[in-house]
Amino acid sequence: MLSEREVISTLEMVKNENLDVRTVTLGISLFDCVSHDPSQVRAAIREKIVRIGSDFVAMCNRIGATYGIPVVNKRIAVSPIAVVGAPFAAEDLVRLAQTLDQAAQEVGIDFIGGFSALVEKGAARGDTSLMQAIPEALHSTQRVCASVNVASSKSGINMDAVWTMGQVIKETARLTADQDGLGCAKLCVFANIPEDIPFMAGAYLGTGEPDTVINVGVSGPGVVKKAIDRALAHDPTLPFDRLSEIIKRTAYKVTRVGELIGREVALELGVPFGIVDLSLAPTPNVGDSVGEIFQSMGLEGIGVPGSTALLALLNDAVKKGGAFASSHVGGLSGAFIPVSEDVNIAQAVAQGCLCLEKLEAMTCVCSVGLDMVPIPGATSTETIAAIIADEMAIGVINKKTTAARIIPVPGKEAGQEVEFGGLLGRAPIIALRHMQGSSGFIRHGGRIPAPLHSLVN
Amino acid sequence: MCAQVAVTVLGTDRPGIVCEVASLLADNDCTIDDLTQTVLQDEFAGIFLVSLPQCVTADQLMETLSNGLSPLGIHPYVKPVEPKESPDTIQAVEPFVVVCIGDDQVGLIAAVTCQMKRMQVNITNISSVNGSSSFPNQVITIFEVDVPADLELQALTTALCRIEEQRKIQITVQHKKIFEDICRL
Numbered sequence: 001m002l003s004e005r006e007v008i009s010t011l012e013m014v015k016n017e018n019l020d021v022r023t024v025t026l027g028i029s030l031f032d033c034v035s036h037d038p039s040q041v042r043a044a045i046r047e048k049i050v051r052i053g054s055d056f057v058a059m060c061n062r063i064g065a066t067y068g069i070p071v072v073n074k075r076i077a078v079s080p081i082a083v084v085g086a087p088f089a090a091e092d093l094v095r096l097a098q099t100l101d102q103a104a105q106e107v108g109i110d111f112i113g114g115f116s117a118l119v120e121k122g123a124a125r126g127d128t129s130l131m132q133a134i135p136e137a138l139h140s141t142q143r144v145c146a147s148v149n150v151a152s153s154k155s156g157i158n159m160d161a162v163w164t165m166g167q168v169i170k171e172t173a174r175l176t177a178d179q180d181g182l183g184c185a186k187l188c189v190f191a192n193i194p195e196d197i198p199f200m201a202g203a204y205l206g207t208g209e210p211d212t213v214i215n216v217g218v219s220g221p222g223v224v225k226k227a228i229d230r231a232l233a234h235d236p237t238l239p240f241d242r243l244s245e246i247i248k249r250t251a252y253k254v255t256r257v258g259e260l261i262g263r264e265v266a267l268e269l270g271v272p273f274g275i276v277d278l279s280l281a282p283t284p285n286v287g288d289s290v291g292e293i294f295q296s297m298g299l300e301g302i303g304v305p306g307s308t309a310l311l312a313l314l315n316d317a318v319k320k321g322g323a324f325a326s327s328h329v330g331g332l333s334g335a336f337i338p339v340s341e342d343v344n345i346a347q348a349v350a351q352g353c354l355c356l357e358k359l360e361a362m363t364c365v366c367s368v369g370l371d372m373v374p375i376p377g378a379t380s381t382e383t384i385a386a387i388i389a390d391e392m393a394i395g396v397i398n399k400k401t402t403a404a405r406i407i408p409v410p411g412k413e414a415g416q417e418v419e420f421g422g423l424l425g426r427a428p429i430i431a432l433r434h435m436q437g438s439s440g441f442i443r444h445g446g447r448i449p450a451p452l453h454s455l456v457n
Numbered sequence: 458m459c460a461q462v463a464v465t466v467l468g469t470d471r472p473g474i475v476c477e478v479a480s481l482l483a484d485n486d487c488t489i490d491d492l493t494q495t496v497l498q499d500e501f502a503g504i505f506l507v508s509l510p511q512c513v514t515a516d517q518l519m520e521t522l523s524n525g526l527s528p529l530g531i532h533p534y535v536k537p538v539e540p541k542e543s544p545d546t547i548q549a550v551e552p553f554v555v556v557c558i559g560d561d562q563v564g565l566i567a568a569v570t571c572q573m574k575r576m577q578v579n580i581t582n583i584s585s586v587n588g589s590s591s592f593p594n595q596v597i598t599i600f601e602v603d604v605p606a607d608l609e610l611q612a613l614t615t616a617l618c619r620i621e622e623q624r625k626i627q628i629t630v631q632h633k634k635i636f637e638d639i640c641r642l
Contacts, residue, residue, distance in 0.1 A: 002554065002637070006639075065614070067632050
């Protein structure tokens with residue numbers, strides 16, 4: 001028998017606090033689709049994705065309806081295409097991206113991830129082709145997402161790849177200028193990329209993963225905010241250790257939802273269940289914002305002094321509560337701070353509370369990095385590459401995942417608004433200081449060595 | 458094998474009701490196999506599953522309990538327990554929770570439960586709450602139900618949606634497991 005409190009608190013989370021499963025992501029290995037013939041590879045890839053994924057969306061919707069929990073996004077992540085298409089030239093990989101796009105459309109998903117390469121130590125032929133192919137691939141497709149891992153704590157930072165990705169981002173923005181550089185919203189540059197991310201644009205299926213797998217990304221910033229609001233309404237002087245406990249308990253509940261839905265989908269699809277990525281992933285909707293949590297806990301807005309400490313507390317508590325709720329935790333797991341996807345963070349940029357430098361500082365303790373950050377379209381390739389290098393250094397030295405998803409918006413300047421639509425949201429373009437000061441540094445190339453893994457004091 | 462009966466008692470709640478019923482049963486060599494009670498506002502209701510000794514019938518126990526309890530303001534009823542169905546005939550079901558949220562209305566419970574009856578949905582528990590912080594000034598009625606496994610959930614939700622629209626209330630239907638998984642370790 002359920003208690004009234006159990007029923008009502010669950011209903012409150014679903015109906016009033018935007019509790020949902022942000023994404024169920026079906027991982028599909030494409031390594032058994034390889035061939036020397038690009039057309040054969042494309043045919044095999046399309047056949048496998050459509051065969052395995054044909055019932056995926058309907059199944060997620062049905063299971064979501066059974067439990068009364070919306071599964072907001074249904075997505076597919078595939079093996080890194082730079083490996084699957086290792087022998088091919090860039091133009092072959094562009095066509096392969098179009099095949100992925102077509103297969104995604106056929107199975108009814110909005111994004112497919114895995115147009116990816118891992119080049120932290122160096123680029124093989126397929127990796128180079130893939131990076132060359134990214135701008136046109138993202139320009140000529142709707143659903144394909146790309147990611148490139150350019151650094152790791154074990155290998156250091158591949159500065160040649162960082163420079164290349166600066167060029168790739170710039171070219172992608174140019175090709176998608178009519179959509180304010182939207183192609184760059186589907187492109188992430190990573191350090192220490194996990195193999196099992198369910199969230200886009202970084203999702204791909206790692207080489208150590210099974211043939212098929214279900215990974216789940218939960219959300220719930222609104223639920224966390226309301227739990228904090230309720231506790232502080234009862235006792236406004238609540239200390240941080242108690243607030244941490246409240247966040248942990250809430251993260252536990254949110255993660256349980258993801259675990260349950262993920263296991264059900266995996267069971268019905270007949271594929272293994274992988275991980276729950278227990279992230280606070282905001283949307284542009286009011287009440288579904290990570291930034292609002294900062295205001296609930298006493299800051300004027302995200303970005304003012306105290307924000308990094310608060311984000312550290314939030315990230316830690318989410319991980320601790322979520323880890324207890326799931327048998328396998330993975331992906332990014334923590335709090336996202338995407339600028340355009342979080343209405344409150346976008347407002348903080350507009351009000352001057354949050355600048356790029358503070359955002360970068362906060363990525364030392366958040367779960368990802370510089371995420372969905374629109375920058376002036378005139379930003380030079382060197383500056384973009386240098387921003388990426390800084391962000392990668394934070395990940396490499398702190399042995400955590402960091403990423404850069406920055407969008408130089410063609411023809412627009414700092415302070416102008418840009419609208420990407422849907423969950424990608426809208427934001428003012430963030431101002432950059434000293435935009436021409438990095439070119440001498442970035443052109444050195446080579447590799448920044450990996451840090452020591454001892455003597456860590 | 459001893460005959461089993463269900464003894465129900467109703468009365469205004471006060472200390473001692475269970476003691477008085479149990480003592481009478483013990484005096485008549487009846488064994489209490491299972492029992493439960495609930496108090497709704499000030500009204501007490503108890504159910505005792507009781508094994509009778511060979512020498513006592515259900516009618517005799519009813520008379521004994523009435524004589525002993527009625528002067529105390531307790532109203533008993535004794536009913537023979539039917540033999541359990543064999544496992545082959547038990548219908549497979551899935552546990553769901555139906556919640557109605559809205560203004561108090563005459564006939565709402567009847568409308569919802571009649572629809573459930575039509576679809577062979579069995580109510581296993583029901584409770585009602587007047588308002589909460591998120592749903593102020595509204596009545597929340599919680600039905601725990603067993604839904605036949607062969608019933609399409611969509612059919613039930615569609616039928617309840619019609620009541621939702623007619624009566625301008627909110628009705629949710631969710632598998633019970635979601636509540637257990639979220640709220641319990």
